[in-house]
Amino acid sequence: MTAPPHTSSSPEHGPDGGDAGVPDVDAEAVVALTQALVRLPTVNAEGAAVVEQPAADLVAEVMRGFGWQVHVAEVAPGRPNVVGVVQGRPGGPTVMFEGHTDVVTAGDPALWSFDPFAGDIVDGRLRGRGSADMKSGVAAMIHAARAVELAGFAGRILVAALADEEGMMLGAKYFAAHQAAALAPEGIAGVIVCEPEAGEVCTVAKGAMRLLVHVHGVMAHGAMPQHGRNPLPAVGAFLVGMSALQDRLTAEFGDHPLLGRVFVTPTVLAAGDPAQINVIPALATVALDIRTVPGVDHAELLSTIGALAERVAGESGLRAELVVVDDRPPVDTPESEPVVAALRAAHREVTGVEAAIGGVPGTTDGTILTRDAGLATVVYGPGGKWIAHQADEFVEVAEIVQACRVFAAAARRLLVAA
Ligand SMILES: [Zn+2]
Structure with missing residues (x-):
């Protein structure tokens, strides 16, 4: 996939100038965080002693560094959900970004042409297991929320890095049962699930x-x-x-x-x-x-x-x-939901082209958040749809930065007008 003209893989991404409504994101930091996360082999394997913990620790540390309230809850022994709460001015809604910190196995390393946990960048591609699915999405959502915070907003942003999406989705089930109402008693207006969908706004899932x-x-x-x-x-x-x-x-x-x-x-x-x-x-x-x-x-x-x-x-x-x-169950989020409209408008604003509306062939944590908590979920994030779980997984650096900007612009649309 080629990068739209707006985006830059350069770490020296400057202020956004004419793009009113798109908060300036820290491109260098979002790429560095993706690399650091990919280098942590948080493989969701049967019986593994350690899965998400190192990535959850890093995510929590970054969030605490921003001064966010950070809620860490074990959904199973050693399997934490990390939810950062970014508080804006009173009077706005609560919106949520969601991602998972586990990855699937790399399989036989001989099938890879590089170290599966390299986290390096070659020819504009950040490489490694979880680079697309979905450590780039996790990094992008965190830095998008930070950009919105620095630009000022009303309401609240939940940034949820959950456990076990690649397994039985214990993290999403736990979030729906125990954390959603506690962290957002007034309800959650919409959830952006930051899975790799190649720039498509996915309102439906099988x-x-x-x-x-x-x-x-x-x-x-x-x-x-x-x-x-x-x-x-x-x-x-x-x-x-x-x-x-x-x-x-x-x-x-x-x-x-x-x-x-x-x-x-x-x-x-x-x-x-x-x-x-x-x-x-x-x-x-x-x-x-x-x-x-x-x-x-x-x-x-x-x-x-x-x-x-x-x-x-x-x-x-x-x-x-x-x-x-x-x-x-299948997910069928109406295109009239504010979170869908905001994401489409943000994609247009950042890339200059209309987002394709797409569907998710598998299921995501969004499926559970819709099923168990009745939340309006939409899936959108950096990385190719088909590269997930394959050998030689990668994500275009330009796509990470672009998704971060789209996330920030979408959240701002939902939160600033309030
Ligand atoms: Zn995923």
Whole structure:
């Protein structure tokens, strides 16, 4: 992606001159903070002793250095949410920036052409795991809020660097349950989730469900199957039913203009033991990864799937069990929400072009903030949409600075008029 003419990768980014409404951001500091965060390998791996802590500590230190109130809360042992509260003049609303401090694994370092935690800058690109997803977004939101603070505003800005987005989103769940009402008793007018979306203003996000379907049979010798009950034929019928369900949902919901189709994808099939071909297994398990679009009713979909599992199992005299591992509904934030309008106007103001309206193919912490706290969320941030979780992850330095300026201009639009 090429940098719009307004932005500069130069650390000596000067005052904004003619750009009324865009507070001057500290470009050098935002890039340096991104680098420092990328160099902390905060990998969200199963059983890891240390995940977000070093990045959370750094973020808290920067926020305290600005004189902000900083609230640190452990959402699990050693897994902190850090929320900075920037207080303006009385009378304005509360707006929120959100990011996460964990990253996914770098995978095999041999797949990378550089050190995955280098945090260096080569040819205008800041490189490393988490550079796009989303330490640049975290750095940009912090320095955007600082710029708005220095320029003066009414209201309050919450700057939330949360834990475990790449896992079960424990940080966002904790924030919605325990911190939102405590830190903003008057409510939060809108949330900008600073994930890498290549400059698109993403008002919609797909929903996701992770399900397990267990079909319980009776173990028996393969020579005497009449003494057992084999769950596998029922699983076969169930999988055929899932294909039919996907076809029905495709016919009903078609192609969402920003999100595409509904997917019902079996991803795991577990039963029996390849070394024990003469044993009828007692249990077969199917895992489903379901991706939905606005309009799909998750509760209804669950009952459809549960009923099918019971029917096909029942036809073989078996019992089916449906386990909901995770249920994240689709997000559909109206374009009329002030936070969306402010972000679009800010993007135009900073870049000189209209922002594309986009959709998030996966889920973000914004999904949880909307689901659990009813907040209006919109996703926008530096970095390419598709580079997240890949080897050789990078973010254009110019995009970090541009996003920081857009964040600041958007917040100012929401906060200064008050
Ligand atoms: Zn992310």
